[in-house]
Amino acid sequence: MKRPSLLGAAWLVLKKDWQIEWRTRARLTAIIFFSLATLLLFSFAMGPDIVTLRAHAPGYLWLGLLFASVLSLGESFRVEAENQALTGLVLTPVEPRAIFIGKVLGNASLLFVLSLVLLPVAVALYDVDLGRDPLSLVLVLFLGCVGISAPGTVYSAISANARARDVMLPLLLFPVLVPLLLAAVSATKFTLQPDPQEQLGSWLKLLTAFDLIYLSVGFLLFPKVAEED
Amino acid sequence: MTPILPLVVLALVVAAMLGHVAVPAVRPWAWKAVGALGAVMLVSLWYFGLYWAPPEQFMSDVGRILYVHVPHVWMALLAFTLNVGCAVAYLMKKSWVTDALAESAAEVGVYFGAVGVMMGSIWARPTWGVWWDWDPRLISTTVMLLAYVGYLALRSFTEDPERRATWSAAAAILSYVSLPIVWFSVRWWNSLHQVQSNPSTVDKPMVAVLRWGAVTMLCFLFVFIVKRYEIARSRQTAAMELPPLEAPRAEVA
Numbered sequence: 027m028k029r030p031s032l033l034g035a036a037w038l039v040l041k042k043d044w045q046i047e048w049r050t051r052a053r054l055t056a057i058i059f060f061s062l063a064t065l066l067l068f069s070f071a072m073g074p075d076i077v078t079l080r081a082h083a084p085g086y087l088w089l090g091l092l093f094a095s096v097l098s099l100g101e102s103f104r105v106e107a108e109n110q111a112l113t114g115l116v117l118t119p120v121e122p123r124a125i126f127i128g129k130v131l132g133n134a135s136l137l138f139v140l141s142l143v144l145l146p147v148a149v150a151l152y153d154v155d156l157g158r159d160p161l162s163l164v165l166v167l168f169l170g171c172v173g174i175s176a177p178g179t180v181y182s183a184i185s186a187n188a189r190a191r192d193v194m195l196p197l198l199l200f201p202v203l204v205p206l207l208l209a210a211v212s213a214t215k216f217t218l219q220p221d222p223q224e225q226l227g228s229w230l231k232l233l234t235a236f237d238l239i240y241l242s243v244g245f246l247l248f249p250k251v252a253e254e255d
Numbered sequence: 256m257t258p259i260l261p262l263v264v265l266a267l268v269v270a271a272m273l274g275h276v277a278v279p280a281v282r283p284w285a286w287k288a289v290g291a292l293g294a295v296m297l298v299s300l301w302y303f304g305l306y307w308a309p310p311e312q313f314m315s316d317v318g319r320i321l322y323v324h325v326p327h328v329w330m331a332l333l334a335f336t337l338n339v340g341c342a343v344a345y346l347m348k349k350s351w352v353t354d355a356l357a358e359s360a361a362e363v364g365v366y367f368g369a370v371g372v373m374m375g376s377i378w379a380r381p382t383w384g385v386w387w388d389w390d391p392r393l394i395s396t397t398v399m400l401l402a403y404v405g406y407l408a409l410r411s412f413t414e415d416p417e418r419r420a421t422w423s424a425a426a427a428i429l430s431y432v433s434l435p436i437v438w439f440s441v442r443w444w445n446s447l448h449q450v451q452s453n454p455s456t457v458d459k460p461m462v463a464v465l466r467w468g469a470v471t472m473l474c475f476l477f478v479f480i481v482k483r484y485e486i487a488r489s490r491q492t493a494a495m496e497l498p499p500l501e502a503p504r505a506e507v508a
Binding site for chain 1 (some may be wrong): 394404405407408409412415417418422426429432439440
């Protein structure tokens, strides 16, 4: 049998993850309802003042995504821990880096779908205006989801086998994601609200830089981490 | 005291450190000598910092916390840099020595960083009127500290020693990489911290005392890491049967 290339193998891993997800749709359903509840809780906690809610909507949206991502990322390697599936995956004659790329794309696509589902909810709850710059908004959401998934995939591979893994993942992941959160919230704000000083561009650059840095660091580190699983 | 004197002492301390690493025969006493020097320097730092140095132009006596606050943060960064260096070295060539050194550097770094951030907060209250603020250096140091607390938690929650070493090395590199990005993002967000000073903008006696403080803390950093490293090594050898290290797996082309 012909051995698949790096990207070919990554595609196979991605397809496998999508297939597992599509058969039950359990993970997507769970994180959608979880983040719906989170967004609803934010609006309860902040009270009914629509002006405040609208101003802080980007922050709520990204916190909702961030909390949901912890559940989703944790699950991503938990399924592999069953029957030592990850060991089997690592033993196949493909680069472990292909597993990393496939897993990052799988996690990012799931989060991206979630973020698209949350947009109409944000309109309903926080009365935001999506029509101002929809293309940039989708780009910000996409870059942000990749940014959460790149370090998140490495940490999830680590914490899937550690004790107290549910605490471990956010403890490791959240500090690293601080710049991503700042950049994504600011960029989202400037796609939903007026941007008189044209700051959107520099935040988009920061998001892109974050994604590229963590994709390459993860690409280098993942084989070492996967070896120990 | 002139600004040169601390640099002379620094050369002595660095020589002792290099001697400790390179010559096993001096190991039993080199750390004691550095520790004693540090204690003497600490006592003189009280005199230099509290009486000898002139009060700061705008902050008067409040500014004197600078002589301990800044060295603490410097030492934390130094310790974290040592930690990430060990992490990279471990991933390139597995060794229990770099793993133990990484662990001790991280723990000592968290101590220095936590004390440094607390002192910064004490300084901020009378100067800015708040305990906490959106400042790049403050936030990036705190985020770094949180990341390393996570690192230590990961170490204590992983039983298998080889897994622990590899995973924590990966976690250390991921956290260290985030430091410059945190710094930039918070600087773009907002900034209030005074512009970083350099020796040409600061009065000569103040430079001298700051350097004196830094060398003092360097002595303690060295002693702490040496002792913590010994603990880490004896834990490794005593508490567990060390498995043989496997050779790095051949990459599949």
